[in-house]
Amino acid sequence: MIRFFAQPKYSITTVKLVGYELFIREQATVGEDWRLPADFSQFKPQQIIHLLAETLKTFPQGLSCISFNLDQEQFVDLNYCRLLKTLQAQTPIRLYVELTERQGKGTASTTLQELVHAAQAYQQAGLAVCLDDVGTGTNQYELVRTMAAYTVEYKYALQNVRGRLPGDEIHTQIKFWREMALRQQKTFALEGFEYDTDNSLIAAFHPDIVQGYYFGQPHILPIAADFN
Known part of the structure; x- marks a missing residue:
């Protein structure tokens, strides 16, 4: 069984909840712990988008955006694009696809040209693309620059660098991506807030969107069938 877990996303401009980022979790047997799937390619696009559609039916009105992750292998499978286009036409909530820094489980590498295509x-289907975890894994500067015309948001993940880089280097990286987002008129999201001291980053860099355990931990979401 699979379900989406949701983590809240807050706007710094309005200081209000604007939406959620969704994460797939699986449960091998009823009653066992939910866990991160080892291989996302085991799930077909139809299965994931059907789950997304059934989950969206349970959300309250007023949310402006929902995002969920696709690795490179999933992202270039345009069955996702086709199904999401149909779903977007059925909901007022803006759907964001977050391209993660992971390649995926396939044997063939995804090319930059395939990602741009x-x-x-x-974009043509009316869906928003966010580049997740910029500066991490495969989502480095050249990829971000090349895909800029077709993306609307850059997200920097504090949890990827916390404890690995000194504070000054983290600030330098946030400043780089924040300024790049401003120049290109992209939304800038900063995630991974965990402590009171992290809030100083809001005043220093003015992200548009924030999320992290400090603001709310991921929690399991019901689907419409649960209420039947």
Whole structure:
């Protein structure tokens, strides 16, 4: 069984909840712990988007955005784009696809040209593309620069660098990506807030969106069938 877990996303401008980022979790047997799937390729696009559609039916009115993650292998599978286009037409909530820093489980590497082509398709379908975890894994400067015309948001993840980089280096990286987002008129999200001291980053860099355990931990979401 799979379900989405949700983590709240807050706007710094309005100081209000604007939406959620959704994470897939699986449960091998009823009653066992929910866990991160080892291989996302085991799930078909139809299965994931059906789950997303059934989950959206349970959300309260007033949310402006919902995002969920696709690795590179999933992102270039345009069945996701086709199904999401249909779903977007059925909901007022803006759907964001977050391209993660992970390649995926496939044997063939995804090319930058394939990623750009896919991002263009999502844009033409009226879907928003966010580059997740910029500066981490495969989501480095060259990829971000090349895909800029087809993306609307950059997200920097504090949890990826906390404890690995000194504070000054983290600030330098946040400043780099924040300024790049401003120049290109992209939304800038900062995630991974965990402590009171992290709030100083809001005043220093003025992210548009914030999220993290400090603001709310991921929690399991019901689907419409649960209420039947």
